[in-house]
Amino acid sequence: MKMHLRSRLHAACWMALWILRGTSGFAQDxxxxxxxxxxxxxxxxxxxxxxxxxxxxAWCISYSLQLQKEALKRRTSREGxxxxxxxxxxxxxxxxxxxxxxxxxxxxxxRQFNNTKIRLAKVxxxxxxxxxxxL
Numbered sequence: 450m451k452m453h454l455r456s457r458l459h460a461a462c463w464m465a466l467w468i469l470r471g472t473s474g475f476a477q478d479x480x481x482x483x484x485x486x487x488x489x490x491x492x493x494x495x496x497x498x499x500x501x502x503x504x505x506x507a508w509c510i511s512y513s514l515q516l517q518k519e520a521l522k523r524r525t526s527r528e529g530x531x532x533x534x535x536x537x538x539x540x541x542x543x544x545x546x547x548x549x550x551x552x553x554x555x556x557x558x559x560r561q562f563n564n565t566k567i568r569l570a571k572v573x574x575x576x577x578x579x580x581x582x583x584l
Contacts, residue, residue, distance in 0.1 A: 530576045537569035
């Protein structure tokens with residue numbers, strides 16, 4: 450019985466092989482006329498979109514670099530340092546008024562006061578260094 454199934458399977462494989470081999474005979478001849486190759490009408494549009502998006506991304510990078518450069522200049526310039534000094538003094542005054550009004554806990558007041566004092570000391574040191582550099 451097994452021999453009968455094996456011979457059937459063998460015959461089926463040979464038949465499939467001959468059918469697959471014969472299908473190449475039904476393929477089109479290379480000498481027959483082919484359809485015309487039409488250029489993609491959206492090709493130019495696609496490249497235009499790629500260029501526009503690339504230009505926009507380049508502008509975004511340039512703009513963000515310019516903003517960072519201005520922020521760094523403003524942070525280290527004399528006017529920027531004086532503005533930071535004013536903000537620090539205003540923050541200390543605000544903390545004092547909150548402490549007197551009782552709207553802030555003593556622990557939170559001490560922590561914020563010390564942080565503000567440290568930042569203000571750094572700003573004053575930078576102002577002093579800038580003043581020494583100008584002389």
